[in-house]
Amino acid sequence: MERLDAFMARAVAAYYARQDPYGDFVTAPEISQAFGECLGVWSAVVWEGMGRPDPLVWAELGPGRGTLMSDARRAVAQVAPDFARAARVHLVEASARLRAEQAARLGGDVTWRDGVAGLPAGPAVVLANEFFDALPVRQFVRRGAGWVERFVADGVFVERGSEVALGDAPEGAVREVGEAGADVVRALMRRGGCVALMLDYGPAESGVGESLQAMRGGEAVDPLVAPGDADVTAHVDFAALAEAARGVGAAAHGPLPQGVFLQRLGLASRAAMLARADPAGAGRQLAAAQRLLAPEAMGRLFKALALCDAALPTPPGFDA
Template sequence: MPLPETQSGGDGAERLDVFMARANAAYYARRDPFADFITAPEISQIFGELLGAWCAVTGRGLLKGNAGGDLLLAEAGPGRGTLMVDMLRVLSRVAPDLFARLSVHLIENSPRLREVQKASLKRFGVPVTWHETLASIPRGPMVLVANEFLDALPIRQFVGAETGAGWREHFVRDGAFVLSDAVVSPPELAGRVPEPGEIAEICPAACGFVQDVSRRLCDAPGAALFVDYGTATTASGDTLQALRDGQPVSPLVEPGTADLTAHVDFEAAAGAAMATGVRCFGPVEQGALLIALGAVERARALCAAAPDQANTIRTALDRLIGPERMGRLFRALALLSPARLAPDLVAPPGFPDGTPYGEKP
């Protein structure tokens, strides 16, 4: 990922997005992130199984009428490979014809994590290719999944000047924020008049990635599903956080030793997608998505098959869909190619009213 043109605020200060990109690159290169936090696929197999079923339905819709076509199954930020393992297991069982035509493509920059993923996926016998960027994934029908990927991309933070004269920007120096006195407000803040002390966050990297995926879907048949934590609409506030050993710590101290994340602005991401002409659905809350895909029924079946683990299964399900847990904080956004490229794919599974973003039901 290229660094921003403006990196220094003077006196050794570093713009927040540059600091965050450098810190997370060091973190993922050296540490096991799953010692510090746990993601939905690690909580319960139900999450990955339902997303695998989502990929099966969506992939068949993309390939309908193209009996000899192959499907690219891509994931951005695959972690240990747990999500892909669960998706492939379901695909091999419920869609063996589709599974036989799959190739897997993982966007992963960490050599250490690539080795973990390779070990996890070798049992399936499907071709797996690793990529540093989306651009190197070959052309063809594609289903892409990204779970807790956008939240780790670097943000910029702006603060309303106390004098009411526009925005100032957060830089980092010696483990603390400093404010830039000379900042040009980015396009994302155009027309937005700040209150003194108000904090606004933007994530050009997240919107840029979503837009790159969208442009690809406007060039070749495909679909994408983003699941992450954040807000349905653009909101003010400081959401930058850091976790080390499962505990919150300062995001500015000891860079590279903690996972830095921020809430995803789904309104901004959807806007970036729709600017390309792609069909955009959601965001819907994670709980609503998983329930619509059959989470409760799947948990019931697992409990029946392993009654001694029923309490563990139910507890994990509640963590995924409970309104006070991940069910409401996490959201999902789906993208589909324009109808001219995917005429048989009308709406993505799990998005109840099937209404594209920005359109009234």
Template sequence: MASLLSRSSARCTRYWSGDLLAAGTYALRRTLCSDIHGAKSDKEEPTLAIDRSGLYQEREHPHSTPGKEAMSAMSKHLDAIIRFRGGPISVAEYMEEVLTNPTAGFYMNRDVFGAGGDFVTSPEISQMFGELIGVWSTCLWHQMGQPSQVALIELGPGRGTLMADLIRGTSKFGEFSRAVSIHLVECSPALRKLQEQKLQCVPCGENSEQKRSRISGSTVQWYMDLSEVPRGVPSIIIAHEFYDALPVHQFQKTSRGWCEKLVDVGDSPGEPFRFVLSPRPTAASRLYLSKRLSWATEDEKADLEHVEVCPQSIKYTSMIAKRISEEGGGALIIDYGDDGIVKDSLQAIRKHKFIPVLEDPGLADLSAHVDFRAIRHASTEAAGVRVAVHGPITQSKFLGMLGINFRLEALLNNATEEQAEALQLGYWRLVGEGPAPWVEDEKEELLQTGMGSQYKALAVVDSSLGTPIGFGSST
């Protein structure tokens, strides 16, 4: 399944050094912790310098492209970047541009969800999903001692469906609703408007930046990055299909060592981009790959040929763990992925169908499997024993322990025949595995495939709180 396309994946500040045209090479220096618009932090951050001279399969990059007039806006943009620099870009930078470019990024200016879009996510499948995340959040709030103020933060809220179902389902718990302030980390202007509508927001006093949801009465504010969300109160953080669209670097083992996979211009208008390998290990492989492999066992590393690493995943996890360790609360991460090294999972999906990764950039979603093992390591590395990590467990087990069976039964009691059919299909898609048994049309299988074991849930909580609901023993 594809990812939610409302991620606040960081865009990077770029610097240039040297005479590009004279030297035929360039240095790309990238801040590791910049926000989506490339704003520099107050503190000087470490940088990467990547020398692309002598690239494997390197060739001349003329400043004009045959057939360029037929290319999409995003293709022209990527083509210009590569040709101006005189060499290919990393897969991570390709993902950033394709998904979050302010003018031509995939999810920046339109709604891509639902049957009429490119993919469907769990909150869009059934109201039960958001309601049960509300159960988890309320129970965690009770474990926290029912603080009078708590920041409910969602990373990449999509249309706002999950948050709307969450606060609607918990509205009967008045003390919780009064304690909650809602903070949405969202980079897409188009999706912010949809979220405002879904949450039924109205102006909150004279502050035009702050709204209030008519569903629960909670205040609602938007941010470009998690670092902008105010501190000072405990947090409940929800990250559903957020991590899978954060940009990844890809590496391949060769006779020259671990080389980085890069994106270069193609050979013809029909194939405008292609993958190439760096001639030798890059700064990214020495920094990111080395760090990830340091967390792996010798058995895991023995037969590795391909590795994906997501530096932004480590960054966000560290921020989450530090916030929780210092101010209390917890985070729930739900996504598709692996509890170990991810090898080669980058995929593109358009109109509910998988397509080649480099085809029609900007018109298809890009996502990669989440490395849950790296999330665990990043959490404890950032906050030590002050946080506890639970999971990952399958989405099927997680929702089952939250009571999805009982919720389905209650909803079916008052449902029409048509509503009952939709509820049962939604239930299957959330907890089942493979195509629903009653589906006969192969064309519908992708839209009705169960995600129960493919998706996993992981929690990072203040270690003093004990085990959060949904992650304890089922016996």
């Protein structure tokens, strides 16, 4: 028997070590190149607001196949060459298999890190797209006058007594606590001179609810069965991440619906440019942008949250 967060960490590590996750889900960078391009230009504008530090740590957490960073670097090489020269790319990736894919796509001028603690000191711009949803969570269930915690044994939940205080809630209500995500945020914001952008799915405000899920081959499966064979995730508690940042003196901006944020960054305009340049693929380019922006697709469920040193200006897209 093990606590849910320990089970989830083990399952996620095994999954990324031996599975091709892109058979089970698709992320925004794989949907449209405009996504990575917009985040690249966003990074360059943030760098300008930081006073153009050189060198700059330009990091991505959980970079998948390296698609986002590849598109971002191509964009800044064209429109922000000074930023491109100052930026030193660091990828936080634990999977050896994915590191190999990233190296094939990005070339040799990239440094890999096992975790955020390994990032070098100095000013940093950090991107994290669908990273926090894979971090482990604890679950608590309201029973009577208090809360019990969920453990996993033989593919089912087992409840054990807990002294945690999570406030009042109806009988049977579930509350998820993402300690790992908060720890990552605190580690980044304690660096000083750091701006981090998180794009992920989840509610804008903390609340009682259960979101643990697993996908295999595009279908929902039991997250407690066959750990390592499916993609196990939980919704991101953006309010808790913002609170963790403020707790160490940083500023939090958002969360905003992803569709609103990407509209402000000009993703629709960029997709239209790509469509004009490729008439045969114009429909695909515009449909991809709509998938990222539309409230009924990814535009509302996915959110954007920016965290930064309190002395730095509000990041672009959050100041409208």
